[in-house]
Amino acid sequence: MAIATRDLFLDLDRSSPVPLYFQLAERLRAAIEGGVLEPGARIENEVALAAQIGMSRPTVRRAIQELVDQGLLVRRRGVGTQVVRGRFAREVQLSSLHDDLVRGNREPSTRVLEYRVVAADAELAAQLGVEPGTELLSLERLRSADGVPIGHLRNHLAPEYSDIPREALERFGLYQLLRGRGASMRVAKQSIGARAASAREAELLETEVGAPLLTMSRSLYDDTGRAVEYGSHCYRPDLYSFEVTLVEK
Amino acid sequence: MAIATRDLFLDLDRSSPVPLYFQLAERLRAAIEGGVLEPGARIENEVALAAQIGMSRPTVRRAIQELVDQGLLVRRRGVGTQVVRGRFAREVQLSSLHDDLVRGNREPSTRVLEYRVVAADAELAAQLGVEPGTELLSLERLRSADGVPIGHLRNHLAPEYSDIPREALERFGLYQLLRGRGASMRVAKQSIGARAASAREAELLETEVGAPLLTMSRSLYDDTGRAVEYGSHCYRPDLYSFEVTLVEK
């Protein structure tokens, strides 16, 4: 039996700049995360839901699809749509470690270890999709949370961002600064691995030489498809990990 | 100036069971990966493309959206759609290590180290969304590629899959066996981290005690939202890493 959802959608605002499908998706999400729709519960079919709410079926469908993509709902043709059982994972966003820490109510701080302009070698040029020899701002930072070192961050920034002042990097997250300079970041391609800490990394991260580190290298592109930065980071695995949700299509 | 794409879409098959939007997306992908559409190239606008191909705009739009979601294209309202610059990352699928190795033309082999039924404790029950005490098949396997140990895999399977024979696990990937039993897996929630190898892990993986290992724990759900398995794996980081593409919405 499908759950009655009539009362959940009374306050949709058609004059709002927020899309209808998004408003509906957020209400469904709240119902799921708030326990109104329990794990395993079936929601009403798309046609009936559209009629009840007074929206077209494609709009309702898109709202549901958002939650399917995020792993909160599963659909079966000919059967129906249900809430996934089990725990909910916080969705991975395209955000910086700095922002992650702030969201987790931890106090981030940053020490800039290196700040200089370099010419892109072949490897960097390929990662970023720029010409070899292009001038990039090379950064090396140590990021701490509540005074404890958590990550060693190396970044190379595209030329248009190479005027970010060193002092700003001590106080703000890199993504925050990039956004403030008009970058609209869209696509990140990451590779996650592990390796042993070097002597320098061990000293910076206050751990032992050879201790396991979680590594992440990332190429970041903006909404024009141009490279914004290439980053090569390592983290203390006792203080940081990556959460990923995969949905089979 | 937008790239002419007229000739790319002459062989679309409207009678095929493969959806039109998917056929179109695959042709676009081939054009991008084959270099016909170069990094940074703009493709024609959705309305013109639809008219040329003889499809409706929503269908064309959906095809483009597929590639946007996969990080191959970027769109800007009022401007247009462009090919992302930089390297293309192979998309992460919901697949097993076994399948990954086969795809990479490597020879996987598996040693089953443990095979027994256990009762779910509170932690496992929460991860899988089942009642505590539910009987689960507990597995411990060593996966090698071309004879070199690459990962130590611990899994707990939901009751309906606990009759998978031990011998099958030596010869096939777990996902392959689950699919063969009718499981249609949909959602995986993974956490990726790192830690030091224990004495046993070091021996199994032919590395040193304390050597860095890449870890991944995963809850897997099927298309009814029910739990299929919980896995807790570790890998030799010199032989395996995770590739992730994130797209900001």
Next chain:
DNA sequence: TAGTGGTCTAGACCACGGG
């Protein structure tokens, strides 16, 4: 102002799963 992607409608037909 012209051109683009973003949203939304109101239908239609089909494929699949279950009874």
Next chain:
DNA sequence: CCGTGGTCTAGACCACTAG
């Protein structure tokens, strides 16, 4: 057989960007 989600159409209006 019926109910469900999956696909597709042919429009419409709007918001944003660039010149």
